[in-house]
Amino acid sequence: MTRPSDDRAAAILAVVRSIPRGRVTTYGGVAARAGLPRQARLVGKILSGLPGNSRVPWHRVVASGGRIAFPAGSESRAKQIERLRAEGIESVRGRVDVSRHGWATPAGDLDRWLWSGGE
């Protein structure tokens, strides 16, 4: 099966599944948490392969700066925005406020958090 190494996919999906409801993180963030630094694109690749009925909360993964990665007008774009709103995450012009809804980033201590390596 023409699919990226299963263990890497598993690690990535495990991280995505662990994103708390009402929180978002970035592709790069997921990659880092999965022990795959600099492989944000692989995260996108894996998520793109999820079946439509998947229960994995892929909608909690956004691009850098809180950008919704899907092109304007696309079905997935609308779906993600709708799902995020359903958990209390508002998006303005395809952007979510990461400082407010970012995963494990207690607004105000971002620098210290990054310095200590997250967690």
Added chain:
DNA sequence: CAAATGACGGGGT
């Protein structure tokens, strides 16, 4: 093996 491809990231204009 070289070139192209991405649900990306960062910087510059």
Added chain:
DNA sequence: AACCCCGCCATTT
């Protein structure tokens, strides 16, 4: 903000 360009990296052509 809107673009463009380049770096990064596993996969695919």
